[in-house]
Amino acid sequence: METAFTKLVGVRFPLVQTGMGWVAGARLVSAVANAGGLGILASATMTYDELAKAIGETKARTANPFGVNLRADAVDAAERVELLIKEGVKVASFALAPKKELIGRLKERGVVVIPSVGAARHAEKVAAWGADAVIVQGGEGGGHTGAVATTLLLPSVVDSVDIPVVAAGGFFDGRGLIAAMAYxxxxxxxxxxxxxxxxxxxxxxxxxxxxxxxxxxxxxxxxVDGMPHRVLRTDLVERLERGGRLAPLVAAVKNAGRFRKLSGTRWLDMVREGIAMRHAKELSWAQTIMAANTPMLLREGLVNGNTDAGVLASGQVVGLLRDLPTCAELIDGIMAQADEVRLRLR
Known part of the structure; x- marks a missing residue:
């Protein structure tokens, strides 16, 4: 299925695996790439050296295009951009709008730039700065999310920009693919x-x-971290929801220290990133401090398997999923169903 997006990034199918922290590593990304979709490495939870290793491993596993998700507010964002350029990575995606200079640097070296946006005005801004495409996530999506449903947010963004738009939030099959394309x-x-x-x-x-x-x-x-965050209902989340404001703040400070040791990040750099995040997302200082919770709470659940002490980001679509296919089976099934739907609608 060829679309403006598949031609832009050089993949067979218009399907993207998002850059989920602690989840989207070389094994998953290369499997998606080999099956014809666009896999995206999650670098926000990786050190620079870990990212370099993950890129090398992904290249060893697949000859197809893949991407890397970057934190635009990271202290070493410019160095990571240069790493992508050096390694010939096809796509750079961003959870926050990257600076105009970063977009320009990537584009001049042939890297496709795809920020994620949560509103039409954000899409307009990054498009004006030179972004090649945008991913727009509706409120059904997992992790940090907004309040507007995909069915309303998607057409508003499509109507606001002339670059390819990729829809996220609530998708899992071929019917959703055709519905998104109809929008x-x-x-x-x-x-x-x-x-x-x-x-x-x-x-x-x-x-x-x-x-x-x-x-x-x-x-x-x-x-969880002071911002709207869609997660699985677990005993831990229920306790957090019932609790007051002080306990999460104390936990956030402790988790900031744990993440600093794990990532090798200096306290000064963490403070700088926190200030950048505060300005980019217009957060209060309490929300900024609580944001330190996210990496460690997600790691505890998604890596260590401790659902009693960890948080599990999830989209609402989880309620419709009952199987564990391979990436190839999943993508082939989605595309087969999409073809059936298209034929039925003729």
């Missing part, structure tokens, strides 16, 4: 659906916890 999207992006595949490194017991959830099995909480 004007050039592809779909999925996180939870790819997390629940055989190549995902998430522990099996955690995958079973995801598969057991129904459509009401997620909640958008601000108690």
């Amino acid at each position: 004007g999207a050039q592809g779909i992006a999925m996180g939870t659906r790819f997390l629940l595949t055989q190549e995902s490194t998430v522990p099996d017991e955690v995958k079973r916890a995801y598969l057991a959830k129904e459509l009401d099995g997620t909640v958008v909480s601000t108690k």
Whole structure:
């Protein structure tokens, strides 16, 4: 299925695996790439050296294009951009709008720039700065999310820009792909659906916890890190929701220290990144401090398999998922169903 997006990034199918922290490593990304989609490495939870290693391993596993998700507010964002250029990575995606200078540097070296946006005005801004495409996530999506449903947010963004738009939030099958294209999207992006595949490194017991959830099995909480964050309903999340404001702040400071040791990041750099995040997302200082919770709480659940002490980001779509296909089986199934739907609509 050729669209403006597949031609832009050089993949067979208009399907994107999002850059999920602690999940989207070389094994998952290369499996998606080999199956014809665009896999994206999650570098926000990697050190620079870990990212370099992950890029090398992904290149060893696939000859097809793949991407890397970068934190635009990271202290070493410019160095990571140069790494992508040196290694010939096809796509750079961003959760926050990258600076105009970063977009220019990537584009002049042939790297496709795809920021994620949550509003039409954000899409207009990055398009004016030279972004090649945007991913727009509706409120159904997992992790940090907004309040507007994909069915409303997507057409507003499509109508606002002339670059390819990829839809995220609530997608898992071929019907969703055709629906998104009917709105004007050039592809779909999925996180939870790819997390629940055989190549995902998430522990099996955690995958079973995801598969057991129904459509009401997620909640958008601000108690995890101070920002709206869609996660699975677990005992830990329920306790956070019932608790006051002081305990999460204390936990955030402790987790900041744990993440600093794990990542090798200096306290000064963490403070600088926190200030940049505060300005970029217009956060209060309390929200900025609580944002330190995210990496370690997600790692505890998604890497260590400790659902009692960890948080599990998830889209609402988890309530419709009951299997663990390979990435190839998943992508082939989505495209086959999309063809059936197209034929039925003729």
